[in-house]
Amino acid sequence: MYYDARKNNHGLEYDPVKAIVAPRPIGWISTINEEGGVNLAPYSFFNLVSYRPHYVMFSSHGRKDSLRNAEREGEFVCSVATLPLFDEVNRTGAAVAPDVDEMQLAGLEAMPSQFVRPPRVAKSPAALECRYHQTVELPAADRHGEAYFMVIGEVVGVYIEDRVLRGGRYNTEMAEALGRLGYFDYTVARTIDVPAEPS
Numbered sequence: 292m293y294y295d296a297r298k299n300n301h302g303l304e305y306d307p308v309k310a311i312v313a314p315r316p317i318g319w320i321s322t323i324n325e326e327g328g329v330n331l332a333p334y335s336f337f338n339l340v341s342y343r344p345h346y347v348m349f350s351s352h353g354r355k356d357s358l359r360n361a362e363r364e365g366e367f368v369c370s371v372a373t374l375p376l377f378d379e380v381n382r383t384g385a386a387v388a389p390d391v392d393e394m395q396l397a398g399l400e401a402m403p404s405q406f407v408r409p410p411r412v413a414k415s416p417a418a419l420e421c422r423y424h425q426t427v428e429l430p431a432a433d434r435h436g437e438a439y440f441m442v443i444g445e446v447v448g449v450y451i452e453d454r455v456l457r458g459g460r461y462n463t464e465m466a467e468a469l470g471r472l473g474y475f476d477y478t479v480a481r482t483i484d485v486p487a488e489p490s
């Protein structure tokens with residue numbers, strides 16, 4: 292098949308593009324809300340976009356709490372969303388009032404970060420502590436739709452649980468990082484086919 296993406300005339304039950312750009316890693320974004328409490332939410336429009344320095348981005352459909360907190364406080368933390376924490380990831384994706392502490396709501400322990408104020412998810416095997424850099428607004432397809440806001444941050448601190456460091460490498464398989472596919476499907480980074488010399 293072939294279709295015009297701008298007309299979205301694929302004739303399928305659901306838009307297939309999110310299933311094509313898959314798996315997408317899930318950044319579990321923690322920020323500080325206006326009351327000084329903790330906000331936590333999963334974002335699968337999330338990725339590392341550069342190296343030296345490391346910039347990461349997450350994209351908010353509309354101006355959600357994570358975006359507003361990151362802009363106001365200038366900081367956010369991306370904990371790795373994992374299979375053992377799948378239920379908690381989903382629970383923190385629920386829409387709640389800005390002052391609700393989603394870590395508490397999901398029964399998660401918060402661990403203080405070293406370089407920024409928002410804490411990381413204690414049980415997550417890795418976290419990127421970020422300084423807010425910029426927001427890029429991406430207009431919606433039609434004028435009634437909500438715009439997307441890509442929040443870019445520079446990684447200023449990296450936490451890695453010792454358990455997932457094997458032979459001097461971060462072992463993605465042991466971390467059981469969740470990836471989002473299309474629809475409501477997920478995958479887990481399990482098989483690592485390591486070439487002799489990674490490029």
Ligand SMILES: Cc1cc2nc3c(=O)[nH]c(=O)nc-3n(C[C@H](O)[C@H](O)[C@H](O)COP(=O)(O)O)c2cc1C
Binds near residue numbers: 331332336356380
């Ligand atoms: C696995 C998963 C991935 C998600 N990815 C995104 C995303 O990339 N962008 C987005 O705007 N919402 C995404 N959501 C929905 C947000 O997590 C949800 O709207 C949340 O309530 C936002 O919280 P906040 O207002 O505290 O930022 C996702 C939800 C789940 C469960």
